[in-house]
Amino acid sequence: MSQPADKTWWRGNSAYQWLVFVVAGGAWLFDNLDQRLFSLARVPAISNLLRLPSSNLAVQDFAKVVTALFLIGWGLGGLTLGAMGDRFGRVRLLVISVLIYSVGTGATALAQSADQFLVLRVIAGFGIGGVFGLAVAIIAENFTGSTRVAMLAGLQVLSVVGNIGAALTKMGFDGLAGGGTIPQDQVWRWLFGIGTLPIVLAVAAALWLRESEAWLTLKRERQLPKGPLGSYAVLLADKRERRNLAIGAMLALSGVVGLWGIGEYATDLQDAVFTAYYKAHHPLAEAKQLAQQARNLAYLLQMIGAATGMALFTWVANVWGRRPAFMIGFAAAGIITAGVYGWMETPADAYWMIPLMGVAQFSVFAGFSIYLPELFGARSRGTGVSFCYNLGRFAAAAGGFVSAALTTKVFGGYPSPLPLRYAAMVMCVVFAVGVFAAWLGPETRGKELVD
Secondary structure: OOOOOOOOOOOOOOHHHHHHHHHHHHHHHHHHHHHHHHHHHHHHHHHHHHOOOOOOHHHHHHHHHHHHHHHHHHHHHHHHHHHHHHHHOHHHHHHHHHHHHHHHHHHHOOOOOHHHHHHHHHHHHHHHHHHHHHHHHHHHOOOOHHHHHHHHHHHHHHHHHHHHHHHHHHHHHHHHHHOOOOOHHHHHHHHHHHOOOOHHHHHHHHHHOOOOHHHHHHHHOOOOOOOOOOHHHHHHHOHHHHHHHHHHHHHHHHHHHHHHHHHHHHHHHHHHHHHHHHHOOOOHHHHHHHHHHHHHHHHHHHHHHHHHHHHHHHHHHHHOOHHHHHHHHHHHHHHHHHHHHHHOOOHHHHHHHHHHHHHHHHHHHHHHHHHHHHHOOOOOHHHHHHHHHHHHHHHHHHHHHHHHHHHHHHOOOOOOOHHHHHHHHHHOOHHHHHHHHHHHOOOOOOOOOOO
16 A cells, blocks of 8 residues: 655556546546636626626626635535545545535536526535545555655646646637537536536546545544544644644635635736737727637646646655745745736736746645645544635635725725736735744654654
8 A cells, every 4th residue: 555755756656546546636636627617607607597798797796606605615515524534434525525516516507597506506616625635635645755745746736637627628618609519608508517527536436446544444443533523523632733723724724815815816907908908909809809818828827837836846845845835835926926916017928927926826735735634643634634725715705805895995996907906916915824824834844644
């Protein structure tokens, strides 16, 4: 099951270990694909279901409500399913999580009303929330040493693959709609229909994956947490794990709010900046099309930057340590993100600024995979990782409201797009929380997991 910690990471892994990575990593890849498809399809879907144009305020308002409730369902799923995995088995709960989000997303494609759409997205969000902590715990307990670090970093790289896959899927179905193969107003249904594919991974996990030796040992010795959520009692009873829980939660809060509460809205700034740039030289309809193409290219470049940032974080974490890697990552994210919002004026600016922001903001997400499982013992590892990571989802939902208030009430008197710029720059202070948490955290480089 395990191997010497000093071997080259990609050598000597058994076929079963590669299967573990493929199945658990695939669950996380499709998890992220589902998230991104939702971002791309929510407004067209609601517009179609409400029979109103996408620019209508009722559509925009309902989209925000759905997104907030989706994030809440996501967070609740993470807090619940991760803890249940520590009690009943990480593989078993991973299968259940994947089934929930696959069925919920597939059913979304069949929604006949906006209310049905909302309920099904909350259900899918619940399943999506459970995957990260369970997948991390499964991979962490099946590998050791440098291999464990590389595989956990690779898990987050797969999230980038999922994001790119969603963008390419959207572009493909838009092309089919443009050619008249499918109706334009039904593209969203095809996108959510793709979300049923992970059912294959759930079947593979149920048939071929087994619980880790660390978890099985706890089961034989009757040391598993008591009750479905008993691992929270285990966490809170241990002074070291209580402290690590607070540190991990601050790290994840900073990174998740930074990405979802600040970085996610960079597309809004791009829309305003790019459209104004092209309107100066082209008719309005053509300017909008060119702006959309520029945003698509900037997004793909951002994802390339994201993968690069994760690789850089992994290297720094292995050579210098986890704490320095986080401190550098969060500091860079704060400086670069503020710079992007402050000085991006043209598509040419975006083509080098947005990838840099991707490098910085996404780098720390590799750290969440690597570092969070190292903070907790085997009895509560899934719970600890899930709690830290998903607490950030609630904070991100709140961060969206803070960003909206800054944009409309504090800086609303400035001409567009200055309110968006200033609000994001103020919110970049959240990255300082990550720097502080990393400074407080224990250094785990070179240490094996606590059983």
